[in-house]
Amino acid sequence: MSHAGETRGPLVTVLVPTFNRRATLREALASLVAQTYTHFEAFVINDGGEPVRDIVDAFADPRLALIDRRENRGKAASLNEALVRARGTYVAYLDDDDLFYPRHLQRLVETLEADASCGVAYTDLYKVHCRVLPDGSRQALGKVVNVCRDFDRFFLCYFNHTLHVSLMHRRDLVDRTGPYDESLGILIDWDMTRRLAFFTDFLHVPEVTGEFYAPVADSDRISEKGRADRQAFIATTLKIRTARPPKPWPRMPDLSIVALPDGPEAAGAMVRDIYAWTFMPYQVLLPMPEAALVRLRIRMPNFVPVATADGATRETRLAAALERGEGDYVAVVPPGTTFQMLWVEDALHAATRGDGRTAFALPGPKAVAPAFVLPTGALARVLRGAGGRPMAQALADAGVTLRAPGPTEYALQFDRALQEAERLEEDGAWERAAHAYRDIADRFGNAHWMRQRRARALHEAGREGPALDLCRDLNRRPTVGTLILEARIHRQADRFGEAIDRLEEARRCLTAKGSPCN
Amino acid sequence: MPHCERITVQLNAEHVVVEEGLEQHYEVLKELGDCHASLGNTDRARHCYEEARVLAPEKAGPCVGLGVVELQFGNLDAAERAFRAAADLEPACAEAYGGLAMVRQHRGKHAEAFDLYMACLDKDADNLVALLGLFQTSCQMGSFARVIRYLEVYLDRHPGDTSVLFCLATLQARDGAMDEARQALEMILVLEPENAEAADLLRDVRRRQHHLAAETVRS
Numbered sequence: 001m002s003h004a005g006e007t008r009g010p011l012v013t014v015l016v017p018t019f020n021r022r023a024t025l026r027e028a029l030a031s032l033v034a035q036t037y038t039h040f041e042a043f044v045i046n047d048g049g050e051p052v053r054d055i056v057d058a059f060a061d062p063r064l065a066l067i068d069r070r071e072n073r074g075k076a077a078s079l080n081e082a083l084v085r086a087r088g089t090y091v092a093y094l095d096d097d098d099l100f101y102p103r104h105l106q107r108l109v110e111t112l113e114a115d116a117s118c119g120v121a122y123t124d125l126y127k128v129h130c131r132v133l134p135d136g137s138r139q140a141l142g143k144v145v146n147v148c149r150d151f152d153r154f155f156l157c158y159f160n161h162t163l164h165v166s167l168m169h170r171r172d173l174v175d176r177t178g179p180y181d182e183s184l185g186i187l188i189d190w191d192m193t194r195r196l197a198f199f200t201d202f203l204h205v206p207e208v209t210g211e212f213y214a215p216v217a218d219s220d221r222i223s224e225k226g227r228a229d230r231q232a233f234i235a236t237t238l239k240i241r242t243a244r245p246p247k248p249w250p251r252m253p254d255l256s257i258v259a260l261p262d263g264p265e266a267a268g269a270m271v272r273d274i275y276a277w278t279f280m281p282y283q284v285l286l287p288m289p290e291a292a293l294v295r296l297r298i299r300m301p302n303f304v305p306v307a308t309a310d311g312a313t314r315e316t317r318l319a320a321a322l323e324r325g326e327g328d329y330v331a332v333v334p335p336g337t338t339f340q341m342l343w344v345e346d347a348l349h350a351a352t353r354g355d356g357r358t359a360f361a362l363p364g365p366k367a368v369a370p371a372f373v374l375p376t377g378a379l380a381r382v383l384r385g386a387g388g389r390p391m392a393q394a395l396a397d398a399g400v401t402l403r404a405p406g407p408t409e410y411a412l413q414f415d416r417a418l419q420e421a422e423r424l425e426e427d428g429a430w431e432r433a434a435h436a437y438r439d440i441a442d443r444f445g446n447a448h449w450m451r452q453r454r455a456r457a458l459h460e461a462g463r464e465g466p467a468l469d470l471c472r473d474l475n476r477r478p479t480v481g482t483l484i485l486e487a488r489i490h491r492q493a494d495r496f497g498e499a500i501d502r503l504e505e506a507r508r509c510l511t512a513k514g515s516p517c518n
Numbered sequence: 519m520p521h522c523e524r525i526t527v528q529l530n531a532e533h534v535v536v537e538e539g540l541e542q543h544y545e546v547l548k549e550l551g552d553c554h555a556s557l558g559n560t561d562r563a564r565h566c567y568e569e570a571r572v573l574a575p576e577k578a579g580p581c582v583g584l585g586v587v588e589l590q591f592g593n594l595d596a597a598e599r600a601f602r603a604a605a606d607l608e609p610a611c612a613e614a615y616g617g618l619a620m621v622r623q624h625r626g627k628h629a630e631a632f633d634l635y636m637a638c639l640d641k642d643a644d645n646l647v648a649l650l651g652l653f654q655t656s657c658q659m660g661s662f663a664r665v666i667r668y669l670e671v672y673l674d675r676h677p678g679d680t681s682v683l684f685c686l687a688t689l690q691a692r693d694g695a696m697d698e699a700r701q702a703l704e705m706i707l708v709l710e711p712e713n714a715e716a717a718d719l720l721r722d723v724r725r726r727q728h729h730l731a732a733e734t735v736r737s
Binding site: 127129139140141142143144216480481484487488491494496497499500503504506507510 | 539540541542543544545546547549550552553554556557573
């Protein structure tokens, strides 16, 4: 496929899966052919829905190709079918009810081309709350920036902080991640994004380059329907969190969790807790006598039963498990370990930044033996020199310090700091919240987002001067939210004319389709 | 790890964000109407309020805005209809009752206005328009005690509001509570040394206190 006047640059493949959304598909494709970056091929994949050939043909654009399937096989199958045909260096996504702004592809290509070490880039999008009118058109009730935040591998393993429709990645990464998982009914985008994070860092472009729609009535979004079925949602989440693409994983730490329950009675509960609370990639190794393992009959993904002799010591069982584990790090989990949110991720996060001579303790004040995370190689050395001594002694003798991770070593530090700032807001301490947002931006990134928060906090604190200065600066690249905030500051100072100007801008932004505010 | 549970809660609380965004377009139109009304652009204000009403027919705000515009033009019947519609849509809407009170006050029905201002303040003790309206009607009716209580409640929350402090001092002076009135006026002059009205009233209060003391001595 080629296009007259095409931009020089790598070819981008855009995947547009569709199912029974003729009205919005037309708008979505219009936003695609209006891209300033023209060197793309696009596959519209009709997943067994109403005919859309007339819509695609109406554009008379050779860059658009239709894959017209009779059978409805789901979005993952649609994407996989198109990926097989894709020729682009990069792959981007456009849902049939979403819109790109004209520079969407260009910003992402520029970003990826400027940093060859990163294989994925993503932008922010407006979430458009809308009412669907009788004629099928959508009336915007609000446009809120869905801030995708700066890349955080640990957070991404817990929750998808990107939007798939704002994402672009190198096509060759799919050779390593594998295709979309067609057995998943929901969250297929998070599953793929999470797998991409095993192999590359992501780049966040904090600009709004498109919009996706959220009707106020009963949502027809598949992901939200799926969430309504809680059990299915939990099962899917577990499946995604236990996905382990083929190694090597250049960017993802692998963790061997060695469960050391006192006996088979406690083993089931301990293993269940591990699966419930762990979100970073892991294997669970359970060293126990074979008879007990047979009786337990645990059938979970990434579960590795390790047969040991009857009466084996805890250290012997641990050594046996270590031989079977694939992880770069080992979590040693004796009875009494406390399972809770981030139970192992904080220690793992600290260990990935440690010197290999520190074992980071897991929570568990009543643990019967040290519970900790340590690099696999370091633990192997400790065990080799243990000579039957208890673990605490063996660690000390090997020169390994055992301690809890400190706050600056925790995972999800940005989220913790953000919650502290939000708590200040809840307490009405707006001025302190404003300081906190500046501090967060300095320490943890997400600068543009934090500046928006800071502007609002300054306004609430009555610091109208600094709030206005910040708003004006932010509104060089305005959003509906920042325009409204600036208008309110003007209005409070009886500058009604300026307030009206900002509100009119916000209004234009709310009613515009397919273009940003500025 | 005290924050962990909050992280989970936050991640699952997407609906909070949804609620924020749902009213954005309505708010823009309503605020545009308010700004135009403040500048006297009544036609534009009306237009914005009408658009806002279409977008959120369940909201009282646009009706209140329309009522205020009609009141500015002296269209008391139209204003009353708009404020009544607002009160019907949102019975807890303090501004609707404040608007109805202003209409009654314009019609010279001070007792009804007084009750409606009270209804407004019951819903929003911080409503300054109602407080000042209550102050005016109570002066016209000569009934101060209930009003003083509302003013004091307001001042507990906004201790530096000199306009309300002045109203309180005026009512206290009229009610014969000269010591309290003097204290309130002295407070105003601490906050605003150039406040001529407060200075005049303070002189008047001191003079009356002096006369009162002299009469007490004489008797």
